[in-house]
Amino acid sequence: MSGFASAPPPDASGPAPLYRQVKDYVRRSILAGDWPVDHRVPSESELVRLSGASRMTVHRALRELKDEGWLRRVQGQGTFVADRRARLDLLEIRNIADTIRSRGAYSCDVVLHERSLAPPDIVEELESGRGVQLFHSRLVHRLDGAPFQLEDRWVNPAAAPDYLGVDLTRQTPNEYLMRAAPLSEVEHRLEAVLPGPLEQELLGIGRRQPCLLLHRRTWSRGRVASRAWLTHPGDRFYLATRFAHDAGLPLSPEPEPEP
Amino acid sequence: MSGFASAPPPDASGPAPLYRQVKDYVRRSILAGDWPVDHRVPSESELVRLSGASRMTVHRALRELKDEGWLRRVQGQGTFVADRRARLDLLEIRNIADTIRSRGAYSCDVVLHERSLAPPDIVEELESGRGVQLFHSRLVHRLDGAPFQLEDRWVNPAAAPDYLGVDLTRQTPNEYLMRAAPLSEVEHRLEAVLPGPLEQELLGIGRRQPCLLLHRRTWSRGRVASRAWLTHPGDRFYLATRFAHDAGLPLSPEPEPEP
DNA sequence: CGGATATAGTTGTATATGTAACTTTGGTCC
DNA sequence: GGACCAAAGTTACATATACAACTATATCCG
Numbered sequence: 001m002s003g004f005a006s007a008p009p010p011d012a013s014g015p016a017p018l019y020r021q022v023k024d025y026v027r028r029s030i031l032a033g034d035w036p037v038d039h040r041v042p043s044e045s046e047l048v049r050l051s052g053a054s055r056m057t058v059h060r061a062l063r064e065l066k067d068e069g070w071l072r073r074v075q076g077q078g079t080f081v082a083d084r085r086a087r088l089d090l091l092e093i094r095n096i097a098d099t100i101r102s103r104g105a106y107s108c109d110v111v112l113h114e115r116s117l118a119p120p121d122i123v124e125e126l127e128s129g130r131g132v133q134l135f136h137s138r139l140v141h142r143l144d145g146a147p148f149q150l151e152d153r154w155v156n157p158a159a160a161p162d163y164l165g166v167d168l169t170r171q172t173p174n175e176y177l178m179r180a181a182p183l184s185e186v187e188h189r190l191e192a193v194l195p196g197p198l199e200q201e202l203l204g205i206g207r208r209q210p211c212l213l214l215h216r217r218t219w220s221r222g223r224v225a226s227r228a229w230l231t232h233p234g235d236r237f238y239l240a241t242r243f244a245h246d247a248g249l250p251l252s253p254e255p256e257p258e259p
Numbered sequence: 260m261s262g263f264a265s266a267p268p269p270d271a272s273g274p275a276p277l278y279r280q281v282k283d284y285v286r287r288s289i290l291a292g293d294w295p296v297d298h299r300v301p302s303e304s305e306l307v308r309l310s311g312a313s314r315m316t317v318h319r320a321l322r323e324l325k326d327e328g329w330l331r332r333v334q335g336q337g338t339f340v341a342d343r344r345a346r347l348d349l350l351e352i353r354n355i356a357d358t359i360r361s362r363g364a365y366s367c368d369v370v371l372h373e374r375s376l377a378p379p380d381i382v383e384e385l386e387s388g389r390g391v392q393l394f395h396s397r398l399v400h401r402l403d404g405a406p407f408q409l410e411d412r413w414v415n416p417a418a419a420p421d422y423l424g425v426d427l428t429r430q431t432p433n434e435y436l437m438r439a440a441p442l443s444e445v446e447h448r449l450e451a452v453l454p455g456p457l458e459q460e461l462l463g464i465g466r467r468q469p470c471l472l473l474h475r476r477t478w479s480r481g482r483v484a485s486r487a488w489l490t491h492p493g494d495r496f497y498l499a500t501r502f503a504h505d506a507g508l509p510l511s512p513e514p515e516p517e518p
Numbered sequence: 519c520g521g522a523t524a525t526a527g528t529t530g531t532a533t534a535t536g537t538a539a540c541t542t543t544g545g546t547c548c
Numbered sequence: 549g550g551a552c553c554a555a556a557g558t559t560a561c562a563t564a565t566a567c568a569a570c571t572a573t574a575t576c577c578g
């Protein structure tokens with residue numbers, strides 16, 4: 001076997017770090033279906049042998065995959081493929097590209113990117129004048145090639161006049177807008193839906209697959225800058241975050257015996 | 260300064276690992292407000308001096324904090340406190356019960372409220388011993404009489420021994436637990452699902468009605484206190500946050516007059 | 519057979535060390 | 549003054565090594 005370094009980094013920024021190669025190898029094996037849930041992943045020493053990396057490097061790769069919800073590790077026992085209903089953060093509003101990149105290779109299809117006349121309800125939500133043409137884009141964000149999120153967005157030309165000139169494959173709408181139209185306010189609404197046929201096809205999902213739909217509206221300089229629908233298959237993991245409160249513990253009652 | 264090891268592990272399972280102590284120190288400094296956004300965090304070598312740990316250990320702590328969104332690191336430059344404002348939504352998810360009350364008359368049916376032997380996966384999630392009986396409750400929260408949310412919850416007796424004696428029609432599980440087992444940490448996971456027949460009946464919804472399913476796990480005093488499934492018909496509003504950014508203020512053109 | 523014990527294999531943490539890449543700063547030279 | 553270069557300080561990656569903690573299995577002994 002061994003398929004290390006078989007997927008060179010899509011970007012040309014030199015070879016990926018070793019730990020990353022090991023991660024990719026394991027992740028690919030899972031995504032390809034070679035290792036089903038609860039399958040026992042080669043041990044650290046085994047992967048050392050397979051990859052040629054040191055144990056610390058292999059350990060780091062596996063630890064990060066565990067933290068990201070791909071693996072389940074049991075001390076004294078081994079490493080296993082985790083149940084994929086595990087976490088992925090959607091509601092973390094940082095841009096989708098970073099979220100995906102932290103878990104695999106990011107890519108996207110630009111299905112639509114044009115100026116067009118919006119239906120009345122959109123016009124109303126964007127609080128723009130009637131008859132004004134708006135920018136409209138639709139993207140499929142992909143993780144390791146598989147559809148991950150469908151983004152349908154209307155943009156207010158008054159807030160981001162250059163939107164049509166942006167290469168959305170190099171910069172997500174969110175990334176561009178954050179720069180071009182500094183965010184002043186955001187509104188979110190979350191919903192569970194059964195998508196229509198078009199969305200089903202773009203996302204590559206079945207008819208009975210429920211999805212999370214995140215409605216999002218952003219303001220900039222007192223104007224509505226954009227209105228987006230972010231659709232996300234609901235069986236592939238979801239938002240998870242863990243928030244520590246510090247439980248009211250004293251902040252530093254005991255100084256430090258500094259040598 | 261120095262407040263290392265000031266927050267002893269809430270659980271009594273021995274001292275926290277070193278890298279964890281360093282993480283906690285940095286996180287505490289941020290949460291306490293000592294280090295504002297863009298504040299420059301002590302360098303690795305500085306933290307080595309302060310903590311007594313090795314550089315690798317300090318490096319791991321900072322790297323994980325970066326991965327978790329607390330820090331921003333720039334090679335050749337330093338480590339800075341990241342801007343987490345855009346992630347506030349996560350915190351908003353906490354008070355769902357209050358959300359229900361704010362919309363109308365609240366009532367609930369207690370479908371189940373007992374001590375019972377939990378299936379293995381639940382036991383694992385609650386991190387309780389095998390063979391230990393746990394508390395189990397299932398409620399239908401109603402808004403103006405109509406089913407609004409289905410709550411299925413397992414409670415750790417070690418964290419809330421009196422749970423069975425609580426009148427859940429007068430006090431929601433969440434309300435009781437907040438008092439009885441002070442919250443130290445929360446984990447959420449969100450999912451879109453098509454509920455099974457039982458849930459459909461309890462919620463009074465149709466076969467093709469997708470729902471939002473919020474997984475929730477709470478910690479108290481170092482223990483997992485409870486694990487809950489909150490099911491919510493997806494055609495009703497679920498989460499709506501609007502978050503203002505202090506639009507008028509410049510984005511800190513002058514970050515930090517660091518001596 | 520049953521139980522205690524030793525052993526091998528696994529993951530978790532920690533350190534010491536080295537190299538590479540990047541940024542800022544300061545100085546030198548023209 | 550301007551361009552170039554060197555040095556210091558920073559983060560990033562990788563390795564070798566060691567020990568600790570935990571699990572499962574095999575073995576020995578009564």
